[in-house]
Amino acid sequence: MLKGSSLYKEVALLKNYLTKNRLKLTQQRETILEAFLRVDHITAEELYREISKKKRQRMGLATIYRTLNLLCEIGIGQQRHFDENRTIFDNVLHKKHHDHLICNKCDKIIEFESPAIERLQEEMAARHGFTLNNHRLELYGHCLDWKKCRDWQKSADR
Amino acid sequence: MLKGSSLYKEVALLKNYLTKNRLKLTQQRETILEAFLRVDHITAEELYREISKKKRQRMGLATIYRTLNLLCEIGIGQQRHFDENRTIFDNVLHKKHHDHLICNKCDKIIEFESPAIERLQEEMAARHGFTLNNHRLELYGHCLDWKKCRDWQKSADR
DNA sequence: CTGTATTTTGAGAATCAGAATCAATATCAA
DNA sequence: TTGATATTGATTCTGATTCTCAAAATACAG
Structure with a gap:
C-alpha cells in the first residue's frame, strides 16, 4: 500500500515544519521521509540498509536516526519499544491511536x-x-x- | 513493609531452585535476595549502590545483574521497561499480576x-x-x- | 544569480546499560 | 578434607544510539 501515491501532502508537512523552525530541506531528509512512508514500522538499522541497497546516495546512519527523530517530532512517526532493545519507528501518519x-x-x-x-x-x-x-x-x-x-x-x- | 519479617520462605524458594539446577547458594545471592525483597522495584544500578553503601562485602555489578535475572527466572522478580532505557526489576513475589x-x-x-x-x-x-x-x-x-x-x-x- | 551565514552531513568516537570473559575463589557432596 | 564444579569480580566487549566536528549543502539577502 502507498506505492505510487503522491507524497505531496507529507513533503509539504515536513517542509512546513522545517521552514517554521529555520531548518533545511535536504535530499537526505526527503529520501528518508519517502522510504519511511512506504512502511508500517521499521528500525533505524533496517531503514539504513534499505536505503543503502538502492545506493542512490551515500547516507550516514546518524542521519537516519536524526531524521527519524525529526519525523517523530512532526508527528509522522512514533517510537515503540517492544520487548527487545532496539527502537521501532512506527509510521502513524494515516493511523489513529492503536x-x-x-x-x-x-x-x-x-x-x-x-x-x-x-x-x-x-x-x-x-x-x-x-x-x-x-x-x-x-x-x-x-x-x-x-x-x-x-x-x-x-x-x-x- | 517487610522490615523484620522472616525470609525463610523466600530463601527456601531460592535454595530449592538452586538445588534443583545444581547451582550454589552463595553469600552474594542471599544478600541480593534480601535487599531485593525489601523494595517494591529497583534498578540494578540502584541495588548495587544500596548494597555497596552497607559494604558488608565487595560485590560486582555483574553479579547484581546475574542474580536479578536469576530471581526473574524463579519468579520473584520481573523486568519492566518503562519509558527510559534502564530496566526496572519489579519484586512480584507477593503481588498478583498487575x-x-x-x-x-x-x-x-x-x-x-x-x-x-x-x-x-x-x-x-x-x-x-x-x-x-x-x-x-x-x-x-x-x-x-x-x-x-x-x-x-x-x-x-x- | 551569487556570496555568505547557517544548518546539515558523514565518519568515526563517545556513551551507556547490560552481557561475556576468565582466572581466582567459594560451595557442595562424598 | 578433597576435588569437581559453579560463581565471583574486574574488566572487556557489545550493540544501539547520540555526539563531535570539519566539510558540504542550503537558504536567503542583495
Missing part, C-alpha cells in the same frame, strides 16, 4: 484499537486520581495458526 | 489490576487469532493533586 498484538514466534505485529479498553483505562486512572496523557498496551502471544505464522515470517514485508 | 500507572511529573508508580480490561484483551486477541502469553499495560499521566505529587517525590522511599 495498540499492539505481538507474536512471540514470528514477530508479527498487529495493530488494533479498543474504545472499550480505553474507557476502562480512564476509569482506572480516575480512581487513582490521575489524568492520563497517553498509554501503552502490548499483548504478547502467538498466532493460533502456526502455518500462517511461518508464512508471514517468510513474506517479503519482513 | 499493570502500572506512571506519573510523568514525579515518577510515582502505582500498581493496579483490572479483570475487566484483561477480559477485553483476551477477546481482542481471540478476534485476531492469537493466544495470549502475557501483556503490558502502562498508563502515563499525572497526579491530579500536585502537592501530593511533590510530597511523594520527597518521600524517603524514592
Whole structure:
C-alpha cells in the first residue's frame, strides 16, 4: 500500500515544519521521509540498509536516526519499544491511536484499537486520581495458526 | 513493609531452585535476595549502590545483574521497561499480576489490576487469532493533586 | 544569480546499560 | 578434607544510539 501515491501532502508537512523552525530541506531528509512512508514500522538499522541497497546516495546512519527523530517530532512517526532493545519507528501518519498484538514466534505485529479498553483505562486512572496523557498496551502471544505464522515470517514485508 | 519479617520462605524458594539446577547458594545471592525483597522495584544500578553503601562485602555489578535475572527466572522478580532505557526489576513475589500507572511529573508508580480490561484483551486477541502469553499495560499521566505529587517525590522511599 | 551565514552531513568516537570473559575463589557432596 | 564444579569480580566487549566536528549543502539577502 502507498506505492505510487503522491507524497505531496507529507513533503509539504515536513517542509512546513522545517521552514517554521529555520531548518533545511535536504535530499537526505526527503529520501528518508519517502522510504519511511512506504512502511508500517521499521528500525533505524533496517531503514539504513534499505536505503543503502538502492545506493542512490551515500547516507550516514546518524542521519537516519536524526531524521527519524525529526519525523517523530512532526508527528509522522512514533517510537515503540517492544520487548527487545532496539527502537521501532512506527509510521502513524494515516493511523489513529492503536495498540499492539505481538507474536512471540514470528514477530508479527498487529495493530488494533479498543474504545472499550480505553474507557476502562480512564476509569482506572480516575480512581487513582490521575489524568492520563497517553498509554501503552502490548499483548504478547502467538498466532493460533502456526502455518500462517511461518508464512508471514517468510513474506517479503519482513 | 517487610522490615523484620522472616525470609525463610523466600530463601527456601531460592535454595530449592538452586538445588534443583545444581547451582550454589552463595553469600552474594542471599544478600541480593534480601535487599531485593525489601523494595517494591529497583534498578540494578540502584541495588548495587544500596548494597555497596552497607559494604558488608565487595560485590560486582555483574553479579547484581546475574542474580536479578536469576530471581526473574524463579519468579520473584520481573523486568519492566518503562519509558527510559534502564530496566526496572519489579519484586512480584507477593503481588498478583498487575499493570502500572506512571506519573510523568514525579515518577510515582502505582500498581493496579483490572479483570475487566484483561477480559477485553483476551477477546481482542481471540478476534485476531492469537493466544495470549502475557501483556503490558502502562498508563502515563499525572497526579491530579500536585502537592501530593511533590510530597511523594520527597518521600524517603524514592 | 551569487556570496555568505547557517544548518546539515558523514565518519568515526563517545556513551551507556547490560552481557561475556576468565582466572581466582567459594560451595557442595562424598 | 578433597576435588569437581559453579560463581565471583574486574574488566572487556557489545550493540544501539547520540555526539563531535570539519566539510558540504542550503537558504536567503542583495
